[in-house]
Amino acid sequence: xxxxxxxxxxxxEGIHAGVDKALEAMKQYTSDNYPLGKVEIDGxxxxxxxxxxxxxxxxxSKAEAHRKYIDVMYMVEGAETIYVKSVDSLKHxxxxxxxxxxxxxxxxxxxxxxxxLEAGSFVVLFPQDAHSPACHADGKQTVKKIIGKVKV
Numbered sequence: 001x002x003x004x005x006x007x008x009x010x011x012x013e014g015i016h017a018g019v020d021k022a023l024e025a026m027k028q029y030t031s032d033n034y035p036l037g038k039v040e041i042d043g044x045x046x047x048x049x050x051x052x053x054x055x056x057x058x059x060x061s062k063a064e065a066h067r068k069y070i071d072v073m074y075m076v077e078g079a080e081t082i083y084v085k086s087v088d089s090l091k092h093x094x095x096x097x098x099x100x101x102x103x104x105x106x107x108x109x110x111x112x113x114x115x116x117l118e119a120g121s122f123v124v125l126f127p128q129d130a131h132s133p134a135c136h137a138d139g140k141q142t143v144k145k146i147i148g149k150v151k152v
Contacts, residue, residue: 001084002124003115006074009122018046019124022072022148026122031077034144049147055080055140061132063090063106067097070150071125073133075117078143082123083112083132090130108132117145127152 002012009023025041025048039048058081065087073082090106097104112130116137117123125131134143 001115001126001129002122003117004122005120006122007120012124015124016070016150018042018150019070019072019148021046022048022150023074023122026072026074026146026148029074029076029146031144034076045151047149049149050144051147052142052144053134054142055134055136058083058108058132058135061108061135062094063108063112063130063132064103065090065097065106065127065130066103067127068099068102068152070127070152071131072122072148072150073117073125074122074146074148075119076144076146077119078141078145079116079118079137080133080141080143080145081135081137082115082117082125083108083135084115084125085109085112085130087128087130104130106130108135
C-alpha cells in the first residue's frame with residue numbers, strides 16, 4: 001500500500017506503468033471538473049471510475065481484495081476512512097474470489113488499519129491489500145473519489 005498526496009506522485013514513477021498512467025490522468029479532475037462515470041485510459045488495462053457517494057459506517061462495510069487489478073484511489077472532495085489488512089490475515093471471508101466479481105469479500109476486522117483518505121491524497125492498494133473503502137472519516141458525508149483500476 002502507498003498513501004500520499006497527489007502532488008508527490010512523481011516520487012512513485014516506475015513502480016508500475018499503469019499506476020503512473022492512472023495518477024497522471026487523475027490530476028486533471030477537480031470538484032468543478034468532475035464528470036461521473038468511467039474514463040478509459042488504456043482499454044481494460046487502465047481506466048478510471050469517477051464516483052460521488054455518501055460514506056458509511058465501518059459495520060456496514062465489507063473488506064474486498066482483487067487479483068486482476070490494483071486500485072488507485074484519489075479523493076477529489078471530502079474525506080473517508082479505508083480499513084486495510086493483509087488478505088492472508090482476514091478472519092472471516094464471506095465470499096471467495098471469483099473472476100466474475102473480481103473480488104474476494106470478507107468482514108472488516110476490528111484490527112484493520114484505518115487509513116484516512118482526504119482531498120488531495122491518493123492510496124494505491126495492491127492485490128494483497130484487503131480494503132474496506134468508503135467509511136466515515138468525520139461522520140457521514142458526500143465525497144467525490146476517483147478509483148483507478150490498473151491491470152496487474
